Amino acid sequence: MRKSVNKTHIFLIAFLILTILPLYGCGLKKQQDPISKTEYMLGTICTITVYDDKSEDVIDKAFARVKQIENKMSVNKTGTELDAVADAAGKNYVKVSDDTFYVLKKGKYYSEQSGGAFDITVGPLVKLWGIGTDNARLPGQNEIDNKKSLINYRDLLLDEKNKKVMLKRKGMSLDLGGIAKGYAADEAARILKENGVKHAIINLGGNILTLNSNPDGDPWKIGIQDPFQTRGNVLASIEVTNKTVVTSGIYERYFKKDGKIYHHILNPFTGYPMDNNLASVTLITDVSINADAMTKNIFYMGIDKGINYVKKVPNLQAIFITKDKKVYITSGLKNNFKIVDSSYKLMN
CATH class of the missing domain: 1.10.3980.10 (ApbE-like superfamily)
Known part of the structure; x- marks a missing residue:
């Protein structure tokens, strides 16, 4: 059963992290209505939307692959x-x-x-x-x-x-929460491609992966979540084609104790949540598993060291958002990044 979607502004809200905003221009050729399904997997809400003339079976196959990965690696x-x-x-x-x-x-x-x-x-x-x-x-x-x-x-x-x-030592255990979603997104994309899908968005709770362009041949427009507002409120937009967009932010999962917020991005050296001026880091690259893992390291580095790190990695770009609403981007994003909330200031 196909879901009704506005062809001019199609909003797919990414749970906790990003908002996807594929845009269709008025007057362009008539497009196939997209099909979309949402499941709860990997501890988050996951949505796959396909913009080709396909049945829901192709999405079911992609979700079945995600479920396989979850059953092997989930801490939940x-x-x-x-x-x-x-x-x-x-x-x-x-x-x-x-x-x-x-x-x-x-x-x-x-x-x-x-x-x-x-x-x-x-x-x-x-x-x-x-x-x-x-x-x-x-x-x-x-x-x-x-x-x-x-x-x-x-x-x-x-x-x-x-x-x-x-x-090696008793009491040790693994946690793949910082990398498994990226792998699952890559695998879901592989399944879609093998089944003839050319235009799609995979959203695994903030791990976004876009297949090619939108059906009009234009880049997908992705909205970056405002870390200080409710879900669906964006502070900026970025245009991407055939890329993954992955964010780590202090607002994803947290609790308050005596007025202090303790977020889920832990510093293995101190044992406490990472503590710097960053509210979120977003990476844009080709492979989701790589971006997923790198966001935590770059978040730990902070802006200056983080930007220098990104510059050394081929096909990697980044967006840094600070707690005082400043935005830093790497040079490769200057032509396709736009702030839409005037309370934020682009610093470079």
Whole structure:
């Protein structure tokens, strides 16, 4: 069943992070009504919209692939491959699927690249804080120090020949929340392409991936969520074609204690949420899994070091939004980025 969509301004609200705004020009050729489905997966609301003449079956196939990945890697489910690895920590290797091994290998690579600012062995600390769950709380310093001592990506051992993994020390655990959604978006895109889809938007809770251009041949217009307003309020727009747009922000998941906000982007070195002047970082690139992992490291770096890092990575652009409503963008975005909220100021 096709959903009714305004062809001039099609709004697909990205849960928590981004708002997608594909634009169609009036008077252009008549376009196929898009088909769209939404599911709750990977701990967030996920929407896939296809703008070609296809049945809903093609979206179902993409969601089935996302579900496979969720069942193997989600921290929100029990009995996953990650649980098996944690249960065997300090004892023995565990055979995992090709999917999980690939994501773990990528995760360890980006953990090394970041020097541990992004670390996929952060599981014990994430569970301790419980941010985004009903068990969120401010832990004591002794608790934090204890869990922090269990975080070290170097202690994740990978046996590539046999697709086996092991955590060296008892009590260690993995958390792929900072990378698995990116992989799922890439895989959903692959399934759509293999089924003949040419124009689509995949939105996995803020991990956005666009297939080609919109049906008119123009770039997709994506609105960047205002981190200080309710969902759907945007501060800027950016035009992209065949790109992924991934955001990490302090407003995604958090709780308040004694008037202080504790957000979910944890600093493995301090054991507390990262504390700088950034409200969000958005990356635009070609592969979603890469952007997903890099956002946390770049958020940790802050604006100056973050921009320098982005400059060294091919086909990577970034948007930095500060807590005092300043916006910094990398040079490759100057011609397709526009602020739409006058309370924000573009700084470069």
